[in-house]
Amino acid sequence: MKSLLIAAAAASTLLVAGQASAADPAEALAQKSGCLACHQVATKVLGPSYKDVAAKYKGDKTAEAKLIAKVKAGGSGTWGAIPMPANTQVADADIKTLVKWILALK
Numbered sequence: 001m002k003s004l005l006i007a008a009a010a011a012s013t014l015l016v017a018g019q020a021s022a023a024d025p026a027e028a029l030a031q032k033s034g035c036l037a038c039h040q041v042a043t044k045v046l047g048p049s050y051k052d053v054a055a056k057y058k059g060d061k062t063a064e065a066k067l068i069a070k071v072k073a074g075g076s077g078t079w080g081a082i083p084m085p086a087n088t089q090v091a092d093a094d095i096k097t098l099v100k101w102i103l104a105l106k
Contacts, residue, residue, distance in 0.1 A: 026101035033090045035098065041105065048079045054105040067099045068092075 030036050038046040048056075057063035072095055076083035087095065 026097055029094055030098055033087070033094060033098070038084070046082055047084060050102045051105050054103050057103060063103060064099055067102070068095055071095050071099060
Protein backbone atom coordinates (compact mmCIF):
# COMPACT_ATOMS: atom_id res chain seq x y z
CA MET A 1 0.00 0.00 0.00
CA LYS A 2 2.82 2.39 0.88
CA SER A 3 4.48 1.73 -2.51
CA LEU A 4 1.20 2.49 -4.27
CA LEU A 5 0.89 5.84 -2.46
CA ILE A 6 4.47 6.77 -3.33
CA ALA A 7 3.90 5.86 -6.98
CA ALA A 8 0.68 7.91 -7.09
CA ALA A 9 2.43 10.93 -5.55
CA ALA A 10 5.28 10.67 -8.04
CA ALA A 11 2.86 10.39 -10.97
CA SER A 12 0.90 13.45 -9.85
CA THR A 13 4.13 15.42 -9.47
CA LEU A 14 5.14 14.53 -13.02
CA LEU A 15 1.71 15.47 -14.30
CA VAL A 16 1.87 18.91 -12.65
CA ALA A 17 5.42 19.48 -13.94
CA GLY A 18 4.34 18.53 -17.44
CA GLN A 19 1.43 20.96 -17.28
CA ALA A 20 3.71 23.79 -16.15
CA SER A 21 6.03 23.22 -19.10
CA ALA A 22 3.17 23.03 -21.56
CA ALA A 23 1.69 26.26 -20.16
CA ASP A 24 4.80 28.31 -21.02
CA PRO A 25 6.52 27.13 -24.21
CA ALA A 26 9.26 29.77 -23.96
CA GLU A 27 10.23 28.61 -20.49
CA ALA A 28 10.26 25.01 -21.73
CA LEU A 29 12.53 26.18 -24.58
CA ALA A 30 14.84 27.85 -22.04
CA GLN A 31 15.00 24.57 -20.11
CA LYS A 32 15.65 22.53 -23.26
CA SER A 33 18.36 24.95 -24.41
CA GLY A 34 20.23 24.81 -21.10
CA CYS A 35 19.55 28.44 -20.15
CA LEU A 36 17.99 27.56 -16.80
CA ALA A 37 21.25 26.01 -15.61
CA CYS A 38 22.54 29.56 -15.02
CA HIS A 39 19.39 31.74 -15.07
CA GLN A 40 15.99 31.63 -13.42
CA VAL A 41 12.94 33.78 -14.06
CA ALA A 42 12.88 35.60 -10.72
CA THR A 43 16.11 34.72 -8.92
CA LYS A 44 19.78 35.32 -9.66
CA VAL A 45 21.74 32.09 -10.03
CA LEU A 46 25.09 32.32 -11.86
CA GLY A 47 23.64 34.86 -14.25
CA PRO A 48 20.99 37.48 -13.63
CA SER A 49 17.33 36.62 -13.27
CA TYR A 50 15.32 37.10 -16.43
CA LYS A 51 13.14 39.66 -14.64
CA ASP A 52 16.27 41.69 -13.83
CA VAL A 53 17.29 41.56 -17.49
CA ALA A 54 13.82 42.72 -18.55
CA ALA A 55 13.94 45.60 -16.06
CA LYS A 56 17.41 46.70 -17.16
CA TYR A 57 16.44 46.87 -20.83
CA LYS A 58 12.89 48.20 -20.35
CA GLY A 59 12.29 50.97 -22.87
CA ASP A 60 15.49 50.25 -24.83
CA LYS A 61 14.41 49.95 -28.47
CA THR A 62 17.71 48.24 -29.36
CA ALA A 63 17.54 45.68 -26.53
CA GLU A 64 16.18 42.78 -28.59
CA ALA A 65 18.96 42.95 -31.19
CA LYS A 66 21.65 43.48 -28.52
CA LEU A 67 20.49 40.54 -26.44
CA ILE A 68 20.09 38.20 -29.42
CA ALA A 69 23.72 38.94 -30.37
CA LYS A 70 24.89 38.54 -26.76
CA VAL A 71 23.11 35.21 -26.24
CA LYS A 72 24.53 33.87 -29.51
CA ALA A 73 28.14 35.08 -29.00
CA GLY A 74 28.33 35.04 -25.20
CA GLY A 75 29.80 37.84 -23.16
CA SER A 76 30.95 39.11 -19.80
CA GLY A 77 31.14 42.20 -17.67
CA THR A 78 27.55 43.43 -17.90
CA TRP A 79 26.32 41.45 -14.90
CA GLY A 80 29.58 40.63 -13.14
CA ALA A 81 32.74 38.64 -13.64
CA ILE A 82 31.19 35.29 -14.60
CA PRO A 83 31.09 35.05 -18.41
CA MET A 84 28.14 33.67 -20.34
CA PRO A 85 29.36 31.13 -22.90
CA ALA A 86 28.38 31.37 -26.55
CA ASN A 87 25.18 29.54 -27.45
CA THR A 88 25.94 28.56 -31.02
CA GLN A 89 24.05 25.28 -30.58
CA VAL A 90 20.74 27.15 -30.14
CA ALA A 91 18.89 28.02 -33.36
CA ASP A 92 18.61 31.73 -34.15
CA ALA A 93 14.80 31.54 -34.17
CA ASP A 94 14.86 29.95 -30.70
CA ILE A 95 17.19 32.68 -29.38
CA LYS A 96 14.82 35.32 -30.74
CA THR A 97 11.86 33.60 -29.06
CA LEU A 98 13.74 33.43 -25.75
CA VAL A 99 14.84 37.08 -25.87
CA LYS A 100 11.31 38.30 -26.68
CA TRP A 101 9.96 36.24 -23.78
CA ILE A 102 12.61 37.58 -21.37
CA LEU A 103 11.99 41.20 -22.38
CA ALA A 104 8.24 40.73 -21.88
CA LEU A 105 8.62 39.62 -18.24
CA LYS A 106 7.50 42.01 -15.52
